Amino acid sequence: MRLSRDDWARAGLELLAEEGLAGLAVEPLARRLGTTKGSFYWHFKDRDDLIQAALERWEADDTTAVIASAAAVEDPRKRLDALADRALGDALRLGFDAAILAAAGDPRVQPVLVRVTRTRMEFIVQMYRDLGLSKRDAERHARLTYSLFLGMSQLRIAEGARRPSPAEVRRSVGHAVHMLLSSAGLD
Structure with a gap:
């Protein structure tokens, strides 16, 4: 099977989630994909190029889509x-x-994280505005909603084997969002 740049970026993103930014290295990734480092260098000039591609994949899949x-x-x-x-x-x-939040101080990660956070927050604010909240209240509710998502993300990592299922996480977030809507008189 011939690997594409996107195959490498997706696998790099998965490795980043599992091992952190420091663990995103060419050799382990090549082993994971069952190929050689030569394949990597066909698609990327260096590790920084891979990191950028993985971050772009994260932005496209987990924000834009x-x-x-x-x-x-x-x-x-x-x-x-x-x-x-x-x-x-x-x-x-x-x-x-x-994993990306854990690497927020890295100059390769920081601008992408800032852009993704801004895009996500703008969308959530607009949803609350569409529900009838003032700009100020929509921004507050969006901040709490997004903080909840990030907190759940961190908890799932920290809880290891005891971590709740995605369905349990969705129920918890749904409950919290319902409480936010209730506090604004929107339930």
Whole structure:
């Protein structure tokens, strides 16, 4: 099987989630993919190029595609549910965010993380605005909603074998979002 640049980027993102930024290295990744380092150098000039491609893959899959899917839902309340389902639907995705946050101080990671966070927050704020909240209240609710997602991501990593299933995480987030909506009189 011939590997593409995207195959390498996706595998690199998975390795990043499992081992952190320091663990994202060419040789272990080549072994994981059952190929040689030569294949890597066919697609990438160096490890930094791979890191950038993995981060771009994370942004495309876990932000752009998730938002596009949720945005297709017309009803704002159902859109919020769709966002929670899509964002929390894949157990690996939760590991991506935690691993990328752990590497936030790295100059290769930081600008992508800032851009992704801004994009996600703008979308969540707009959902709360569509539900009728003022800009200020929508921003507060969005911050709490996004903090909850990031906290759940971190907890899933920290809890190891005792970690809740993705369905349990979705239920917890759904409950918290319901409480946020109730506090704003939107339940």
